[in-house]
Amino acid sequence: MTANITDLSAVRRPVAEAQGLPNAHYIDPGVFNEEKHAVLFSSWAGLGVTADVTEPGDAKPMTFLGMPLLMVRDKGGAVRVFQNICRHRGMILVEEARKIEGAIRCPYHSWCYGTDGRLVSTPHVGGPGQNTHESIDRNLLGLIEVRSHIWRDVVWINVDGNALPFEEENADLIARWAEFDKPLYHGGADSAFQLEVKCNWKLAVENYCESYHLPWVHPGLNSYSRLEDHYHIEKPDAFSGQGTLVYRQLKGTQGEVFEDFEGLSEKWNEAAEYITVYPNVLLGVHRDHAFAIILVPESEARTVEHIHLYYATPQTDDAMRAANTKQWKLVFEEDIFVVEGMQKGRHAPHFDGGRFSAVMDSPTHCFHAWVAGKIETHRSTAQAAQ
Template sequence: MTNVTDLSNVRASVETANGLPNAHYIDPAIFDEEKQAVLFSQWTGLAVASDVPEPGDAVPLTFLGMPLLLIRDKEGDVRVFQNICRHRGMILVDKPRKIEGAIRCPYHSWCYSTKGKLVSTPHVGGPGQNTHDAINRDTLGLNEVRSHVWRDVVWINVSGDAPAFGDAMSHIIDRWSEFDLPLHHGGYDSRFTLELNTNWKLAVENYCESYHLPWVHPGLNSYSRLEDHYNIEEPGAYSGQGTMVYRQITDENGDRFTDFEDVGQKWNEQAEYIAVYPNVLLGVHRDHAFAIVLEPQGPERTVEHIHLYYAQPDTPEGLRARNTQLWKTVFEEDVFVVEGMQKGRHVPGFDGGRFSPVMDSPTHCFHAWVAGKFEAHRGQRTAAE
């Protein structure tokens, strides 16, 4: 039984609440509990569909210790499978590659289609006997993990019992309905990763608020000032911040990216940055968007996978590179903050901190959601005992 942390005050009003206790950032036992309570039970970001652009493309991934296979099947649909053979549990694909025929297990050569169907079982009934009455291929296909692609992010629900994606995410889908448009990944120069010595939740918490802009992002704050920002909160679903001043970047010729079509006049100078719970950070602008998938690798280690998108597939390379560098600079400025807060969680007796009722309410919204998920999970576990 995990040491149960006291979350009673985390869900209090923002004026009086404390943040999540230290153990939720540093304790391996709480991290294991969090997998079930927060990360497996929700629609959680795994990767992006642009990682498998063509039919047959397959990429092995590890999600919270679980070997998974991201694949675009021969019909072009993105799927996620457990990356193990149903025979003896052998890893099927050990590096990114194109599946030309079937997915073949390297151990005993059982083969699966890109839709997960078991299609071949060589010598399973003895030498030269490729079938056996006890081996029903129809019931031994790859175990598929429930998945959905939205804004190019591949979301998975490991537990299999979350509401349908469209229902679970209806609030954010509706909020950004104007941006329900084709997204074109910028390509090799529009993706990068940041490896952080921090808990994944601290990356979410920092992204949610604009309070830190004047001190951590002075360049950004020089034109998109603190007072130009507003809080965004949908309790139980997402939170973040928006700005009323978005300045398009230009190249040396004064050229800009092509705008997304018909997104509405309000987006001419407005932009929004929202953390969709639990682990996906999204940004939208009139002329580009980004997605950040946070990969928790342990209580104190996180990898940020950052991807940039445009309205057109043929954006100018120089302008694209300039935009990537701009965002890389901004996100790197946050590293010392999230790593510094992680170190702070090792101070015994730290009470989780307090919130500015005005500036920190999107972050408090996230803390309250996490606490609620833990309490619900613990309630179910207690009822089952």
């Protein structure tokens, strides 16, 4: 599929002069395919959370931009990501989430793999009753592993394998949130939900980065955490978002609250921050809970948001936890009409990508500039290889 070679020269200008990404970056399948390689496969992208595979042997099949993947917690307790295919004939290995009791067995010819990816059995490969053959070197035919890293319970993957180490790539954000480098406890089944939105994945990022829309889209939230209580967070080529100086804790019927993360400075008594880790993970931190939203692009015009809520302690009040999930679900649902409306708007042929408020939109422009930079680097590399 050939990409429409878009002109990105105006996107990386200073925010007061810049234009947004052209329409094709939201509606053109060819450009979507270009971004898959230039932006998503070349970066540390979010795939899932370790809470999806809590026990050794747990395996969950996933699809990321058409790629069949298998997230496994191996018998040693480590979470790993493999391509979900047999090395023999490319058959899908695991169709539904389940526990691997023995080995991962291919349903086609029964080749078997350990949860660490090793090829351990090749029945009849050399003929009836002959389970080995000199042409089949098991040491070279283990499952294809995808480079992965765990941070804040998110399973991050670098598909092309060329990104800097995760800790180096995201050193500034890790340092910024060092106070939250503590155990996170997933709230369980009632603390995870999905939202399917009819928009390009980037629009969900753009909307999350800024607080400009709060008075009109989130009037309930804005009633106490006002527009003027927010500040920008920007690290070019890495992350951007917003923070608030007014965070109101959820209270139970008797005035009880969730326990705080230990050792936080006074800054977090009323502050909270909401940051997009480029390309597709939206993170939020508060004194008493956190969340992760993983945006999984399904096409140029469809995205699934996977939302997970976390707490400072393994045990939390059921009613409060459910109320917190309901509260956040409402906030995130309020954004759907906006991102879907912008998606529809990208079909207007004379829209030039729009403008940015130099005062209110700089975190969003920061993201646009990063995407444009990744694409330009990808194009230059491809051209040099010709």
